[in-house]
Amino acid sequence: MANKPMILVVEDDTPVRNLITTTLKAHEYRYITAENGEQAVMEASTHNPEIILLDLGLPDMDGVEVIRIIRTWSMTPIIVISARSEDADKIEALDSGADDYLTKPFSVEELLARLRVTQRRLSIMQAGAASESPVFTNGQLRIEYAAGCAYLGNEELHLTPIEYRILCLLAKNVGKVLTHRYITQQVWGSSWDNDVASLRVFMATLRKKIESQKDSPQYIQTHIGIGYRMMRVD
Numbered sequence: 001m002a003n004k005p006m007i008l009v010v011e012d013d014t015p016v017r018n019l020i021t022t023t024l025k026a027h028e029y030r031y032i033t034a035e036n037g038e039q040a041v042m043e044a045s046t047h048n049p050e051i052i053l054l055d056l057g058l059p060d061m062d063g064v065e066v067i068r069i070i071r072t073w074s075m076t077p078i079i080v081i082s083a084r085s086e087d088a089d090k091i092e093a094l095d096s097g098a099d100d101y102l103t104k105p106f107s108v109e110e111l112l113a114r115l116r117v118t119q120r121r122l123s124i125m126q127a128g129a130a131s132e133s134p135v136f137t138n139g140q141l142r143i144e145y146a147a148g149c150a151y152l153g154n155e156e157l158h159l160t161p162i163e164y165r166i167l168c169l170l171a172k173n174v175g176k177v178l179t180h181r182y183i184t185q186q187v188w189g190s191s192w193d194n195d196v197a198s199l200r201v202f203m204a205t206l207r208k209k210i211e212s213q214k215d216s217p218q219y220i221q222t223h224i225g226i227g228y229r230m231m232r233v234d
């Protein structure tokens with residue numbers, strides 16, 4: 001792939017950092033590193049990396065704080081890295097503007113897969129296509145925003161207003177993991193436990209309408225305990 005993006009790796013744990021940088025080097029990514037939050041903010045502001053891999057547990061600063069600071073001037077995709085037990089931290093990181101997460105311990109394949117997803121998201125962001133275009137297309141799925149209609153192939157989808165709003169929200173953030181809290185706030189304007197339960201129901205009915213294979217959903221990925229993401233489909 002031409003023009004691999006420059007990646008900022010923020011990780012205080014040396015073996016993990018070395019695993020990441022060795023992987024990046026082997027796949028011809030360019031990278032810079034930081035070992036704490038202060039360095040991360042400095043490197044992000046001076047080098048304008050295209051993707052940031054950010055460990056949430058840093059010695060000097062909470063990783064979520066690093067996201068908040070970087071988000072004041074930059075929309076650079078951020079993939080957070082945290083331990084399996086730290087779901088609440090991941091949710092907070094996603095709600096603060098992170099795009100995706102990796103759970104420690106992760107494999108080299110997982111790291112590369114996340115980077116590919118993020119690169120696709122990056123190219124969509126750079127094209128301005130996701131937010132600006134009046135028509136969204138992804139695989140067989142098409143949304144005509146002005147008309148308020150969605151299609152799968154040539155068939156118009158018969159969606160309820162809430163299903164349609166959820167679908168549009170996921171489409172506008174294609175490639176990004178959206179938390180339950182974020183989706184319910186955008187769709188209902190609130191985020192009670194009841195809303196999250198309703199979201200599950202609407203998501204199930206929406207999926208029935210857009211996914212042809214129920215066992216292997218193509219468009220909408222579930223992140224258990226965290227949220228949902230629309231995947232780019234070829």
Ligand code: CA
Nearest residue numbers: 012055057058
């Ligand atoms: Ca750490």
